[in-house]
Amino acid sequence: MRTAAGAVWGCLALAAACAVGEIATPQQPGEPDTGIAAAYPGDAGIEKDPRVLLHEDFESGTLDREKWTDISNKAGALSFSDDVPASSAGKKSLLVTATLGANTGGHLFRRFARGVETMHARWYVQFAPDCDYIHHFVTIVAELPATRWPTGGAGELPAGDKKFSTGLEPWGRWGKYSPPGAWNFYSYWWKMKQSGDGKYWGNSFMPDPPVVPERGRWYAMEMMIQANTPGKADGRQAFWVDGKKVGDFGGIEWRATADLQANAFWLMSYVTEHSAKTNKVNRVWFDDVVVATEYIGPIRKADR
Ligand SMILES: [Ca+2]
Numbered sequence: 001m002r003t004a005a006g007a008v009w010g011c012l013a014l015a016a017a018c019a020v021g022e023i024a025t026p027q028q029p030g031e032p033d034t035g036i037a038a039a040y041p042g043d044a045g046i047e048k049d050p051r052v053l054l055h056e057d058f059e060s061g062t063l064d065r066e067k068w069t070d071i072s073n074k075a076g077a078l079s080f081s082d083d084v085p086a087s088s089a090g091k092k093s094l095l096v097t098a099t100l101g102a103n104t105g106g107h108l109f110r111r112f113a114r115g116v117e118t119m120h121a122r123w124y125v126q127f128a129p130d131c132d133y134i135h136h137f138v139t140i141v142a143e144l145p146a147t148r149w150p151t152g153g154a155g156e157l158p159a160g161d162k163k164f165s166t167g168l169e170p171w172g173r174w175g176k177y178s179p180p181g182a183w184n185f186y187s188y189w190w191k192m193k194q195s196g197d198g199k200y201w202g203n204s205f206m207p208d209p210p211v212v213p214e215r216g217r218w219y220a221m222e223m224m225i226q227a228n229t230p231g232k233a234d235g236r237q238a239f240w241v242d243g244k245k246v247g248d249f250g251g252i253e254w255r256a257t258a259d260l261q262a263n264a265f266w267l268m269s270y271v272t273e274h275s276a277k278t279n280k281v282n283r284v285w286f287d288d289v290v291v292a293t294e295y296i297g298p299i300r301k302a303d304r
Contacts, residue, residue, distance in 0.1 A: 035297030036290070037122070042089030042302030043288060053119075054110055054265060054291040059090045063108070070109040070149035072268075075099060077106030084287055085124045085218040087299040093124075093287035098271035100280045104135070107268035110291070111148050115261025121289070122222040122296040123267065127170075127180050128283035129216040132276035134180050134269060139167035140225050141264040142255065150266055153188065155199035160190035160256030167266075168223040168239050170213060171204065172275075179278075182210035183247065185223075185237055191253045205237065207247040218285075220298035225262055228254050243298045265291045 040046040047055035056067055061080050063071050071078070081095040098105030119140050143151065143163045158164060165188045170181035184206035195201045213219055220242050228235030235252040238245060269284040276282055290296045 035120075035295035036292055037297045038300050041300045043290065043299055044089065044302065046290060049292070051294050052290060052292045053112055053116070054289065056108075056289040057088075057090045058092045058094045058287060061092055067110060068108040069111045070107075072105075072107040072109075074103040074106065077103045078108075081285055083126065083285055085126075085220070085299070087220075087301045088124070088288055089299070089302050090287070093126075093285045094267075096269040096284045096286065098269060098276075098282045098284075100271070100273055100276060105269040105271045105282070105284075107150075107266060107270070109150050109264065109266045109268075111146050111264045115142060115146075115259075115263035116293050117261060118224065118226045118293055119262035119265070119291065120222060120224045120294060120296050121265050121291045122220065122298070123289045124218050124220055124285075124287045124299075125213075126218045126285040127213060127215040130279055131215055131282050131284065132179050132271070132279040133172045134170055134282070134284070135272045135275035136186070136268060136270040137167055137169035138221075138223070138268060139165055139266040140223065140262055141165040141266060142225075142227070142260050142262045143264060144260055146263050150264070155195075155201055157192065157194075157200040158188055158190055161260055164189035164254045164260070166223070166225050166237055167202070168221060171206070173206075177210060177212050180213065180215065182206060182212045183239065183241070184210075185239070185247065185249065187237070187252075189252065189254045190256060191233075205247065205249045211241060211246050213241075218287075220288075222296055222298075224295070225254075227261060228252060230256060230258050240297075 079095045080092050167186040171184045172181040184204045186202035192203045222240040224238045226236040233253040235254040236250045238248040271282045
Protein backbone atom coordinates (compact mmCIF):
# COMPACT_ATOMS: atom_id res chain seq x y z
CA MET A 1 0.00 0.00 0.00
CA ARG A 2 1.93 2.94 -1.30
CA THR A 3 -0.39 5.54 0.19
CA ALA A 4 0.66 5.17 3.77
CA ALA A 5 4.27 4.04 3.51
CA GLY A 6 6.70 6.33 5.23
CA ALA A 7 4.18 8.95 6.31
CA VAL A 8 4.60 8.65 10.08
CA TRP A 9 8.29 8.02 9.54
CA GLY A 10 8.37 11.41 7.85
CA CYS A 11 6.64 12.96 10.84
CA LEU A 12 9.07 11.39 13.28
CA ALA A 13 11.87 13.49 11.83
CA LEU A 14 9.77 16.61 11.42
CA ALA A 15 8.02 17.30 14.68
CA ALA A 16 7.42 21.00 14.19
CA ALA A 17 6.17 20.62 10.64
CA CYS A 18 3.50 18.12 11.61
CA ALA A 19 1.96 19.89 14.62
CA VAL A 20 -0.19 22.36 12.78
CA GLY A 21 -3.85 23.05 12.36
CA GLU A 22 -4.87 23.10 16.00
CA ILE A 23 -7.78 25.44 15.36
CA ALA A 24 -10.59 24.42 17.67
CA THR A 25 -14.02 25.87 17.03
CA PRO A 26 -17.01 25.69 19.39
CA GLN A 27 -20.07 23.51 18.88
CA GLN A 28 -21.91 24.64 15.76
CA PRO A 29 -25.39 26.07 16.24
CA GLY A 30 -28.19 23.67 15.42
CA GLU A 31 -26.03 20.57 15.72
CA PRO A 32 -28.26 17.73 16.86
CA ASP A 33 -27.70 16.01 20.18
CA THR A 34 -28.97 12.80 18.69
CA GLY A 35 -28.34 11.58 15.21
CA ILE A 36 -29.70 9.25 12.59
CA ALA A 37 -29.07 6.15 14.74
CA ALA A 38 -31.50 7.38 17.42
CA ALA A 39 -34.38 6.52 15.09
CA TYR A 40 -33.15 2.97 14.42
CA PRO A 41 -32.74 0.95 17.64
CA GLY A 42 -29.95 -1.58 17.20
CA ASP A 43 -29.27 0.09 13.80
CA ALA A 44 -32.12 -2.08 12.44
CA GLY A 45 -33.18 -0.68 9.07
CA ILE A 46 -30.71 2.21 9.19
CA GLU A 47 -29.45 1.30 5.71
CA LYS A 48 -32.82 2.39 4.29
CA ASP A 49 -32.46 5.96 5.57
CA PRO A 50 -31.89 8.26 2.57
CA ARG A 51 -29.04 9.97 4.42
CA VAL A 52 -27.15 6.68 4.86
CA LEU A 53 -24.55 5.78 2.23
CA LEU A 54 -23.19 2.57 3.75
CA HIS A 55 -24.07 0.19 6.59
CA GLU A 56 -21.87 -2.77 7.50
CA ASP A 57 -22.37 -4.82 10.65
CA PHE A 58 -20.28 -7.83 9.55
CA GLU A 59 -23.14 -10.18 10.47
CA SER A 60 -22.91 -11.91 7.07
CA GLY A 61 -19.52 -13.29 8.05
CA THR A 62 -18.23 -12.65 4.53
CA LEU A 63 -16.20 -9.87 2.91
CA ASP A 64 -18.95 -8.19 0.92
CA ARG A 65 -17.67 -7.02 -2.47
CA GLU A 66 -20.93 -5.20 -3.13
CA LYS A 67 -20.26 -2.95 -0.15
CA TRP A 68 -16.48 -2.73 -0.48
CA THR A 69 -14.91 -1.86 -3.83
CA ASP A 70 -11.39 -2.77 -2.71
CA ILE A 71 -10.30 -5.26 -0.05
CA SER A 72 -6.79 -5.83 1.33
CA ASN A 73 -6.60 -9.19 3.07
CA LYS A 74 -3.00 -10.38 2.79
CA ALA A 75 -2.01 -13.39 4.89
CA GLY A 76 -5.44 -13.61 6.46
CA ALA A 77 -5.40 -10.13 7.98
CA LEU A 78 -9.19 -9.95 7.99
CA SER A 79 -11.33 -12.37 9.97
CA PHE A 80 -14.57 -12.39 11.93
CA SER A 81 -14.90 -12.44 15.69
CA ASP A 82 -17.68 -12.95 18.25
CA ASP A 83 -16.37 -10.01 20.32
CA VAL A 84 -18.93 -7.21 19.76
CA PRO A 85 -19.78 -3.85 21.39
CA ALA A 86 -22.22 -4.07 24.32
CA SER A 87 -24.82 -1.94 22.53
CA SER A 88 -24.55 -3.91 19.27
CA ALA A 89 -27.53 -5.95 18.15
CA GLY A 90 -25.26 -8.38 16.31
CA LYS A 91 -22.95 -11.25 17.12
CA LYS A 92 -20.00 -10.73 14.78
CA SER A 93 -17.32 -8.09 14.27
CA LEU A 94 -14.37 -7.66 11.91
CA LEU A 95 -10.96 -8.47 13.37
CA VAL A 96 -7.93 -6.96 11.63
CA THR A 97 -4.73 -8.77 12.57
CA ALA A 98 -1.56 -7.00 11.47
CA THR A 99 1.46 -9.32 11.58
CA LEU A 100 4.82 -7.67 10.94
CA GLY A 101 6.70 -9.56 8.23
CA ALA A 102 3.52 -11.12 6.83
CA ASN A 103 1.33 -8.09 6.16
CA THR A 104 0.70 -4.49 7.24
CA GLY A 105 -2.83 -5.19 8.47
CA GLY A 106 -5.73 -4.94 6.04
CA HIS A 107 -8.49 -2.74 4.76
CA LEU A 108 -11.98 -2.42 3.38
CA PHE A 109 -12.35 0.48 0.95
CA ARG A 110 -15.57 1.85 -0.50
CA ARG A 111 -15.71 4.32 -3.35
CA PHE A 112 -19.20 5.80 -3.67
CA ALA A 113 -20.89 6.49 -6.99
CA ARG A 114 -21.40 10.12 -6.03
CA GLY A 115 -19.61 12.52 -3.71
CA VAL A 116 -21.17 14.47 -0.85
CA GLU A 117 -20.49 17.89 0.68
CA THR A 118 -20.44 16.49 4.21
CA MET A 119 -19.55 12.92 5.12
CA HIS A 120 -19.94 11.34 8.54
CA ALA A 121 -18.59 7.90 9.39
CA ARG A 122 -19.41 6.13 12.62
CA TRP A 123 -17.55 2.95 13.51
CA TYR A 124 -17.00 0.98 16.68
CA VAL A 125 -13.43 0.03 17.46
CA GLN A 126 -11.54 -1.97 20.06
CA PHE A 127 -7.75 -2.19 20.35
CA ALA A 128 -6.31 -5.42 21.78
CA PRO A 129 -4.89 -5.05 25.32
CA ASP A 130 -1.34 -5.37 23.91
CA CYS A 131 -1.90 -3.34 20.72
CA ASP A 132 1.11 -1.26 19.70
CA TYR A 133 1.16 2.06 17.82
CA ILE A 134 -0.75 2.16 14.54
CA HIS A 135 0.70 3.71 11.38
CA HIS A 136 -2.52 4.69 9.58
CA PHE A 137 -6.18 4.25 10.39
CA VAL A 138 -9.73 5.01 9.26
CA THR A 139 -9.84 7.62 6.48
CA ILE A 140 -12.34 9.62 4.42
CA VAL A 141 -11.19 10.60 0.93
CA ALA A 142 -12.37 13.06 -1.73
CA GLU A 143 -10.75 12.18 -5.04
CA LEU A 144 -11.09 12.58 -8.78
CA PRO A 145 -10.99 10.47 -10.81
CA ALA A 146 -13.00 8.19 -8.51
CA THR A 147 -11.14 4.90 -8.83
CA ARG A 148 -12.58 1.86 -7.07
CA TRP A 149 -9.39 1.48 -5.03
CA PRO A 150 -7.27 3.80 -2.84
CA THR A 151 -4.41 5.56 -4.62
CA GLY A 152 -0.95 6.74 -3.57
CA GLY A 153 0.13 10.22 -2.61
CA ALA A 154 2.06 9.91 0.68
CA GLY A 155 4.34 12.92 1.03
CA GLU A 156 2.79 14.68 -1.97
CA LEU A 157 0.79 17.90 -2.14
CA PRO A 158 -2.58 17.04 -3.72
CA ALA A 159 -4.04 19.32 -6.41
CA GLY A 160 -7.00 21.43 -5.29
CA ASP A 161 -9.27 19.89 -7.90
CA LYS A 162 -8.05 16.29 -7.41
CA LYS A 163 -7.90 15.19 -3.79
CA PHE A 164 -8.21 15.80 -0.06
CA SER A 165 -8.31 13.24 2.73
CA THR A 166 -8.41 12.92 6.47
CA GLY A 167 -7.70 9.93 8.72
CA LEU A 168 -8.90 9.63 12.32
CA GLU A 169 -5.86 7.94 13.79
CA PRO A 170 -4.30 7.18 17.16
CA TRP A 171 -0.82 8.76 17.22
CA GLY A 172 1.94 8.23 19.79
CA ARG A 173 3.60 11.58 19.07
CA TRP A 174 7.05 10.04 19.44
CA GLY A 175 6.16 8.09 22.57
CA LYS A 176 4.44 10.98 24.35
CA TYR A 177 1.15 9.07 24.52
CA SER A 178 0.80 5.43 25.49
CA PRO A 179 -0.18 2.94 22.74
CA PRO A 180 -2.12 3.07 20.58
CA GLY A 181 -1.71 6.89 20.88
CA ALA A 182 -3.98 9.93 21.08
CA TRP A 183 -6.73 10.51 18.52
CA ASN A 184 -5.85 13.01 15.83
CA PHE A 185 -6.82 13.83 12.28
CA TYR A 186 -4.04 13.23 9.75
CA SER A 187 -5.00 15.37 6.76
CA TYR A 188 -3.92 16.09 3.20
CA TRP A 189 -5.22 19.01 1.12
CA TRP A 190 -3.90 21.50 -1.42
CA LYS A 191 -3.28 24.23 1.20
CA MET A 192 -1.58 21.95 3.75
CA LYS A 193 1.67 22.94 5.42
CA GLN A 194 4.90 21.75 3.85
CA SER A 195 7.21 19.55 5.92
CA GLY A 196 10.83 20.41 6.68
CA ASP A 197 12.15 17.91 4.11
CA GLY A 198 10.29 19.70 1.31
CA LYS A 199 7.63 16.97 1.11
CA TYR A 200 4.03 17.20 2.21
CA TRP A 201 3.30 14.74 5.02
CA GLY A 202 -0.18 14.73 6.51
CA ASN A 203 -0.86 17.64 8.87
CA SER A 204 -2.05 16.73 12.38
CA PHE A 205 -5.18 18.13 14.04
CA MET A 206 -5.22 17.03 17.68
CA PRO A 207 -7.66 18.24 20.33
CA ASP A 208 -6.42 19.80 23.54
CA PRO A 209 -6.46 17.96 25.88
CA PRO A 210 -5.56 14.86 23.88
CA VAL A 211 -7.73 11.77 24.13
CA VAL A 212 -6.00 8.38 24.35
CA PRO A 213 -8.24 5.34 23.93
CA GLU A 214 -8.03 2.62 26.55
CA ARG A 215 -7.12 -0.73 25.07
CA GLY A 216 -9.37 -3.75 25.58
CA ARG A 217 -12.69 -1.90 25.37
CA TRP A 218 -15.03 -0.79 22.63
CA TYR A 219 -15.61 2.82 21.60
CA ALA A 220 -18.13 4.43 19.27
CA MET A 221 -16.11 6.74 17.04
CA GLU A 222 -17.58 9.22 14.61
CA MET A 223 -15.68 11.44 12.18
CA MET A 224 -17.00 14.20 9.95
CA ILE A 225 -15.53 16.14 7.06
CA GLN A 226 -17.32 19.14 5.56
CA ALA A 227 -16.13 20.61 2.27
CA ASN A 228 -15.44 24.33 1.99
CA THR A 229 -17.09 26.84 -0.31
CA PRO A 230 -14.63 27.18 -3.22
CA GLY A 231 -12.59 30.33 -2.63
CA LYS A 232 -13.29 30.34 1.12
CA ALA A 233 -11.55 28.66 4.05
CA ASP A 234 -14.79 27.53 5.68
CA GLY A 235 -14.35 23.74 5.65
CA ARG A 236 -14.42 21.71 8.85
CA GLN A 237 -13.66 18.38 10.40
CA ALA A 238 -14.77 17.00 13.73
CA PHE A 239 -14.88 13.78 15.71
CA TRP A 240 -16.84 12.27 18.55
CA VAL A 241 -16.04 9.52 21.06
CA ASP A 242 -19.04 7.66 22.50
CA GLY A 243 -21.33 10.44 21.31
CA LYS A 244 -19.31 13.27 22.85
CA LYS A 245 -17.59 15.71 20.52
CA VAL A 246 -13.92 15.97 21.40
CA GLY A 247 -12.35 17.51 18.29
CA ASP A 248 -13.68 20.25 16.01
CA PHE A 249 -11.45 22.11 13.56
CA GLY A 250 -12.65 24.82 11.20
CA GLY A 251 -11.17 27.30 8.75
CA ILE A 252 -9.93 24.67 6.29
CA GLU A 253 -9.84 25.29 2.54
CA TRP A 254 -10.06 21.64 1.54
CA ARG A 255 -10.59 22.18 -2.20
CA ALA A 256 -10.50 24.63 -5.09
CA THR A 257 -13.50 23.35 -7.04
CA ALA A 258 -17.05 22.34 -6.09
CA ASP A 259 -17.02 19.04 -7.97
CA LEU A 260 -14.38 17.59 -5.65
CA GLN A 261 -16.46 15.98 -2.87
CA ALA A 262 -15.99 13.30 -0.23
CA ASN A 263 -16.49 10.04 -2.12
CA ALA A 264 -14.67 7.25 -0.29
CA PHE A 265 -14.53 5.58 3.12
CA TRP A 266 -11.48 3.54 4.02
CA LEU A 267 -11.73 1.22 7.04
CA MET A 268 -8.12 0.36 7.73
CA SER A 269 -5.67 -0.74 10.36
CA TYR A 270 -2.20 -0.27 8.86
CA VAL A 271 0.74 -1.20 11.07
CA THR A 272 4.43 -1.14 10.13
CA GLU A 273 7.78 -1.52 11.83
CA HIS A 274 7.89 2.30 11.91
CA SER A 275 4.84 2.41 14.20
CA ALA A 276 4.91 -0.87 16.16
CA LYS A 277 8.06 -0.97 18.28
CA THR A 278 7.21 -3.79 20.69
CA ASN A 279 4.59 -6.14 19.27
CA LYS A 280 4.74 -8.11 16.07
CA VAL A 281 1.03 -9.00 16.07
CA ASN A 282 -1.43 -6.16 16.53
CA ARG A 283 -5.19 -6.72 16.59
CA VAL A 284 -8.01 -4.23 16.14
CA TRP A 285 -11.75 -5.01 16.01
CA PHE A 286 -14.33 -2.98 14.07
CA ASP A 287 -18.11 -3.20 14.02
CA ASP A 288 -21.35 -1.34 13.28
CA VAL A 289 -20.08 0.94 10.54
CA VAL A 290 -22.42 3.62 9.18
CA VAL A 291 -21.47 6.28 6.61
CA ALA A 292 -23.97 9.10 6.10
CA THR A 293 -24.43 12.74 5.16
CA GLU A 294 -25.46 13.83 8.68
CA TYR A 295 -24.56 13.11 12.29
CA ILE A 296 -25.19 9.43 13.08
CA GLY A 297 -24.43 8.97 16.77
CA PRO A 298 -23.85 5.75 18.73
CA ILE A 299 -26.21 2.78 18.48
CA ARG A 300 -29.49 3.22 20.28
CA LYS A 301 -29.69 0.01 22.21
CA ALA A 302 -32.54 -2.21 21.04
CA ASP A 303 -35.12 -3.36 23.59
CA ARG A 304 -34.66 -7.02 24.34
CA1 LIG B 1 -21.68 -6.92 14.10
